[in-house]
Amino acid sequence: LIAFAIVGIKDPVRPEVPDAVKTCQRAGITVRMVTGDNIHTAQHIARECGILSDDGEDTIAMEGPTFRDMPAGELIPILPKLRVLARSSPEDKLTLVRLLKGQGEVVAVTGDGTNDAPALKESDVGLAMGIAGTEVAKEAADIIILDDNFTSIVKSVLWGRSVFANIRKFLQFQLTVNLAALCISFIGAVVGGHEPLNVLQLLW
Numbered sequence: 001l002i003a004f005a006i007v008g009i010k011d012p013v014r015p016e017v018p019d020a021v022k023t024c025q026r027a028g029i030t031v032r033m034v035t036g037d038n039i040h041t042a043q044h045i046a047r048e049c050g051i052l053s054d055d056g057e058d059t060i061a062m063e064g065p066t067f068r069d070m071p072a073g074e075l076i077p078i079l080p081k082l083r084v085l086a087r088s089s090p091e092d093k094l095t096l097v098r099l100l101k102g103q104g105e106v107v108a109v110t111g112d113g114t115n116d117a118p119a120l121k122e123s124d125v126g127l128a129m130g131i132a133g134t135e136v137a138k139e140a141a142d143i144i145i146l147d148d149n150f151t152s153i154v155k156s157v158l159w160g161r162s163v164f165a166n167i168r169k170f171l172q173f174q175l176t177v178n179l180a181a182l183c184i185s186f187i188g189a190v191v192g193g194h195e196p197l198n199v200l201q202l203l204w
Contacts, residue, residue, distance in 0.1 A: 013048045020151045021050045027157065034085045034093045039063050042086035052083050064088035067095075075099060090115035097122045110145075110153065111137050127153060 021031050031051050035042050043061050046052035053059045061084035067075070068091075079099060085092060093109070097119050100107045109119045112129035117140040120126030128141035129148045138144055145152050181197065188196035 013045060014149070016149070016151050018048065018050045020154045023154050024157070025050070027161075029157065030080075030083075032083055032085070032096075034088050034096065036064075036088060037086055039084075039086040042084050046084045059083040061086060064092045067092055072099065076103065079103065090118060093119040094122055108153075111141070112148075113137060116140075127156075 024031050031049075033042060033046050033049075033051055037045075039061060043052060046061065047054060051059075052061060058081060060078065060081045062078075062082060064085060064087040067085060067088065076099060082096075085096065093111075093116065097107050097109060101122075101124070106125075107123045108125040108127060109116070109123035110127045110129070111117070111120050112133040114134050114136040116128075117136050120128060120137060120140040125143065126141035127143045127145055128137040130138070130144045130146040131148045133141075133144070133148075143156065145156075185195050185197055188194070
């Protein structure tokens, strides 16, 4: 037999994903990959995306069977460094979500399959894929990503934080104004015997 050719097949990472992952990391969001792929495939893809560092000092990858065999007491100390969970089962994903929530983390989960439904439901924010996602995953999720693009998740976080910041500013403004008006009215009524501000002035 003569070897005529060797063909390799690769599913490339979308060009915009590495930048989106970096944006999440700069915003204080830890991106983790939970996949059923082989550990070597998962590590390679995670390095391309920027999820797993090249030196491996600050980030670690783990296989599902090892993750399942470890007690919670041993898993919790390594959670901050865990970035890739390969050869994982749906139960591993659910366990990881529960452990992170138990540490006070706000957890968002993406998924497209029926097996992802428990983790999507358990998480604080479940994001299902609108194109490749199953109906079960969409029902369990809080948000449906219509274009199945990771950058859309980054945009949703951006708009969500903007809305939260605006609400906080509005409440701060209202509380400050109302507290000042209350103090002026109370002190004026006690000292002068009548309210210094009428209803229209208070509303203004």
